[in-house]
Amino acid sequence: MRIVVLGVGNILLSDEGVGVRVIEKLQQDFDLPPDVEVIDGGTSGMEMLEDLSCADHIVIIDAVRSGSPPATIVKLTNEQVPVFFRTKLSPHQIGLSDVLATLELIGEQPGGVTVIGIEPVSLETGMALSPQVQTQLPKLVESVVEELRLLGIVVNCIVPEVA
């Protein structure tokens, strides 16, 4: 069993980096078993191919614009996660969606994909999350832990006050 928890986004653009912030919390506050790989994907693309290949399941954490009220947490699974996140003119700029499509092309696609996202409030330049998203951060982390539990993985919090 190999589960990849991947946080993506740019930490220099406030809420855009929320995925990375969740990864930091997971690394600091939880005891993660060896079959869970936690990756700060930042804003990269093809560099992630190796880490994502042949995973049993990938949990992606990201700022997601779903039209919901600010700081709403949303979850999308498998067929709700279109391999193509957006309409494209040409196949030339490679982001996460292209990495997933490439894995499919070479037959190394994950067994399943879950996206756990939060509606961003601010995308301004700055390294801090907006207060609304910051407040939701523990709940967002809890959603990831819950998702891992559904996948049969128990992770323990090692920082008492966070639990």
Added chain:
Amino acid sequence: MGKRITIDPITRIEGHLRIDCEVNNGKVSKAWASGQMWRGVEQILLGHDARDAWAITQRICGVCTTVHAITSVRAVENALQMEVPLNAQYIRNMIITAHAIHDHIVHFYHLSALDWVDVTSALKGDPAKTAQLAGGLSSWSGNSRQEFTKVKERLGNFVGTGQLGIFTNGYWGHPAMKLSPEVNLLAVTHYLQALEVQRYANKIVSILGSKTPHIQNMAVRDVSNPISLNSQSVLTIERLLAIKEWIDKLDDFVKNVYLVDIAAVGAFYADWTTVGAGVMDYLSVPDLPLDTKGTKFALPGGYVKGGDLAGVKPIKSFNDAYFRDGVQESVKHSWYKGGKGPLHPYKGETIPKYTDFQDDGKYSWVKSPTFYSRPAQVGPLSRVLAMAAQNHAPTLKYLTGVLDTAGSLAKTKIPLAAVHSTIGRHAARAVSCAVQVDELAHQWQLLIDNIGKGDTATFNKPVFPKGEVSGVGFHEAPRGVLSHWVVLDDGKITNYQCVVPTTWNAAPRNEGDVPGPYESSLLNTPVADPERPLEVLRTVHSFDPCLACAVHVLDAEGKPVVQVKAL
């Protein structure tokens, strides 16, 4: 949750690039390059400890994380006039070359080859004929009839599922696509093989940088890789031997596939050697320092004005005054408060002042850098020309090799001047990649030899002086000259400016209203079908833009024909 939800992962890269073109009589007559996102990252750095800058700046851009980390530590080291231990230089040099090889392979095969290669046509390719064609070009073991048959079947199955997946929205069947089905099959096969090969380069960066995509081991004045001959958690001989195996695999692919493919594309698209030259003042910097002070380099750099190789002006050290004093940035056509004329980066200001898109006024978030008041093109072509001009033997060997192979396929002699073009930028990237592979092996050997002498030092303690100091760090990154300019006061950052390769190339008009490299290179580009402006993308992609690309095409009256977005 049965309802359809649109997912928009927002900005993944540095900012969106918009290109506007006016097309007259089937050719581009005027062009504007516009960065669509504010590059205000520098403001975040103000007040931070100088030692933290690299970790922050490597988040500027998703594509070029490593290069910003390297350049940032060099800027601070330059400000403090620090020396860097030899092992640290070699390890950094290996990270630099492995990253560049990765970047070049991915750029050519996965980001831009599909501008030239028609995937759907490959399905009509005859594997036997393809093998015959490939056999005459290269000894690559992956060029067998069985391999081409396998790829054709795999591709057929993939397309047969009704979706093109990664190949969706390509310009399939476009009149500017000229390759035969067999050449297309060959190229698609190498596209897939390149996906495998690029992993080796990435693994090298991972091991040496402790992790990708964001390396963890930079520090001002060193790298934090402990070297030990018998510990598991550090850079061991086993790991170094594994790296050597991966270097050999990269060498085989780059020399026997990439260089050959680029010559073939150049031969079959020979008309593209006369398109896309643009700005012919080329700037590059030396890289891969071989001493602790940064005065000797494995790869030379310099300024080639007007394409005149004989007149090359070398840039020689990390303290080179000719480079340091020549750089300025104008914001006359950028959405920043200006009025002070072009400013040196130490004095640079980044105060936003947005207007609308004004054809003759401000129209971009990208500043307009100049070298001694002139726009400069940066990137693989610039460095290959500077290295060739300084008789760098490996560069001359690979460059001549590509021109000869292309010439024999096109059955005509291809002169060196052909590289001042859209296809020339691709050829130079392949040449640069081959040079980098040789250097990766060389730096590996230097590291092994130095450790063999008993030197395992990778760390010196930094000392921060009181008062104000300034420094510049430069790096010949995959996309060209990258420089970070830092002003420190008691070790804290009081000004920070990044002049990135795409800023040079995607620059808007400068203080004297002279267009930047993208803008000039697009002039006279033929556009067969304004609804599908493949030719414009070919030229812009040849620079390897660090931005997603949105292309606007206007007809002669300035009326939008189509607004297309490439992500």
